[in-house]
Amino acid sequence: MGTEKDTRTNYFNIFNDKKPIVVRRCSIEDLEGVIEVNEKELPEDYPYFFYKSILDNYPESFQVACNSNGKIIGYIMWRVERSPAINSLKLMNKGHLVSIAVLKSYRRSGIAATLLLNSMKKLKKYKIDEFVLEVRVSNYVAISLYKKFNFTTHNIKEKYYRDGENAYYMTLKA
Numbered sequence: 001m002g003t004e005k006d007t008r009t010n011y012f013n014i015f016n017d018k019k020p021i022v023v024r025r026c027s028i029e030d031l032e033g034v035i036e037v038n039e040k041e042l043p044e045d046y047p048y049f050f051y052k053s054i055l056d057n058y059p060e061s062f063q064v065a066c067n068s069n070g071k072i073i074g075y076i077m078w079r080v081e082r083s084p085a086i087n088s089l090k091l092m093n094k095g096h097l098v099s100i101a102v103l104k105s106y107r108r109s110g111i112a113a114t115l116l117l118n119s120m121k122k123l124k125k126y127k128i129d130e131f132v133l134e135v136r137v138s139n140y141v142a143i144s145l146y147k148k149f150n151f152t153t154h155n156i157k158e159k160y161y162r163d164g165e166n167a168y169y170m171t172l173k174a
């Protein structure tokens with residue numbers, strides 16, 4: 001288990017006015033704020049119980065970013081799956097990125113990169129062999145973020161999204 005300091009605080013100053021953004025583990029009280037960010041920023045919405053079950057099962061890697069008023073301005077959540085390796089039948093633990101988003105007015109300040117970095121470190125506690133994710137082929141911003149973290153495209157998942165758009169399936173060895 002991480003210490004309170006380890007799990008709750010990770011301050012970094014990123015704005016001109018030097019107001020700190022806090023990146024920390026998500027709590028049950030944060031879920032409404034997380035859902036608000038998701039609904040504003042992504043077309044894929046989930047019911048409350050879905051967020052709750054991710055939080056119950058994988059709390060270490062469910063992280064939020066808050067502004068100086070405590071408002072949730074970004075989040076990241078992962079689940080852990082046990083499935084065959086890409087090129088063999090050997091079972092592996094995969095950290096699967098479920099969702100990441102940052103409110104528009106807070107973007108391009110390193111918040112998503114911090115969320116990814118912190119949550120990937122935490123995910124290692126679940127004995128992950130590989131990180132995996134899907135991203136819309138048109139989402140060049142997110143693709144650029146994942147490439148920055150050395151994710152590579154493994155294949156394309158045809159019509160992965162409900163509106164018919166294809167996804168890149170990207171992976172990274174843990």
Ligand SMILES: CC(C)(COP(=O)(O)OP(=O)(O)OC[C@H]1O[C@@H](n2cnc3c(N)ncnc32)[C@H](O)[C@@H]1OP(=O)(O)O)[C@@H](O)C(=O)NCCC(=O)NCCS
Nearest residue numbers: 100101102107108109110111112113135141142144145148
């Ligand atoms: C993708 C998203 C989470 C990035 O959030 P962010 O906090 O603005 O990202 P960061 O400031 O941490 O940027 C990290 C990297 O992402 C990439 N990036 C971010 N914004 C970018 C932009 N407008 N254009 C190109 N690359 C961009 C860059 O590689 C950047 O690294 P750099 O600053 O060294 O160039 C945000 O744009 C978002 O919420 N988008 C809508 C939701 C979404 O698409 N989620 C991903 C679904 S798979």
